[in-house]
Amino acid sequence: MEDKIREVARLIANAKKVVVFVGAGLSTESGIPDFRSPGGVWDKYDPADFDFHNFLTRESSREKYWQMATEMYEAMRDAKPNAGHLAIAELERLGKLDCLITQNIDGLHFKAGNSETRVFELHGTAMHVACLDCHRRYERDPIQERIAAGDRAPRCDSCGGPLKPATISFGQSMPERETAEAFRRSAECDLFIVIGSSLVVYPAAQMPVEAKRSGAKLVIINRDATPCDKIANVILNGPAGQIMESILQKVKEERV
Numbered sequence: 434m435e436d437k438i439r440e441v442a443r444l445i446a447n448a449k450k451v452v453v454f455v456g457a458g459l460s461t462e463s464g465i466p467d468f469r470s471p472g473g474v475w476d477k478y479d480p481a482d483f484d485f486h487n488f489l490t491r492e493s494s495r496e497k498y499w500q501m502a503t504e505m506y507e508a509m510r511d512a513k514p515n516a517g518h519l520a521i522a523e524l525e526r527l528g529k530l531d532c533l534i535t536q537n538i539d540g541l542h543f544k545a546g547n548s549e550t551r552v553f554e555l556h557g558t559a560m561h562v563a564c565l566d567c568h569r570r571y572e573r574d575p576i577q578e579r580i581a582a583g584d585r586a587p588r589c590d591s592c593g594g595p596l597k598p599a600t601i602s603f604g605q606s607m608p609e610r611e612t613a614e615a616f617r618r619s620a621e622c623d624l625f626i627v628i629g630s631s632l633v634v635y636p637a638a639q640m641p642v643e644a645k646r647s648g649a650k651l652v653i654i655n656r657d658a659t660p661c662d663k664i665a666n667v668i669l670n671g672p673a674g675q676i677m678e679s680i681l682q683k684v685k686e687e688r689v
């Protein structure tokens with residue numbers, strides 16, 4: 434592992450454009466469960482209950498969705514960025530981060546110090562709520578207060594439309610600008626680092642493939658194997674926080 438840590442640090446030091454791509458595995462060390470590990474979100478809830486079409490068509494689905502989303506939000510609201518988030522924020526401070534493509538909705542990259550302009554939230558964010566009709570945005574906490582006061586499926590103050598956390602559910606279209614820009618950056622970088630993702634959900638999982646196809650080196654830091662391992666230049670299987678902390682230590686040593 435030590436020699437791989439040194440190899441990745443050298444790749445970062447020599448790279449002109451580093452793209453970091455993360456999934457829920459980056460946030461498990463902050464106490465937020467991922468989706469597909471044992472005990473993850475999909476062990477607890479049925480993905481079908483998060484389906485966007487159901488949310489749109491049935492009040493009962495909206496109520497069930499808000500009950501589950503409230504439970505998940507409570508784990509995120511007070512979560513702290515861990516060593517992995519802090520290392521990625523450090524990369525930006527060192528001027529070595531072209532952009533961060535995240536599938537996570539927990540807002541921890543901003544708490545860690547990454548700037549909004551460098552982060553693409555492919556699956557939206559749980560920190561805001563949006564009206565599905567007029568697209569008015571709300572802070573999440575005031576809407577949670579309405580839920581706590583008994584409003585089981587809140588509606589928009591402006592137009593009466595259904596409110597939903599500003600996350601992307603199965604069946605809901607991805608944010609066009611963020612997705613297009615993330616694909617463009619993936620194809621233009623010379624180093625693509627995946628951290629804490631099973632790489633099974635598309636179109637996000639296509640990005641490391643595009644990067645590799647465009648000539649970038651591909652590094653995968655993940656506890657378990659992924660379908661992209663066969664095209665990776667370096668694979669580090671283990672805890673993201675500890676591995677990223679060691680890599681940044683080496684990057685800073687190389688720079689002095």
Ligand code: APR
Pocket residue numbers: 455456457458459461462467468469470473536537556628629630631632633634654655656657658671672673674
């Ligand atoms: N360190 C390193 N890797 C970890 C850690 C950790 N501490 N904890 C978990 N992992 C790895 C797991 O081995 C797993 O391969 O992170 C990966 C998490 O995979 P998923 O749970 O599938 O999460 P993700 O890849 O982000 O899922 C993508 O699926 O359900 C949708 O919208 C949801 O954005 C999510 C998308």
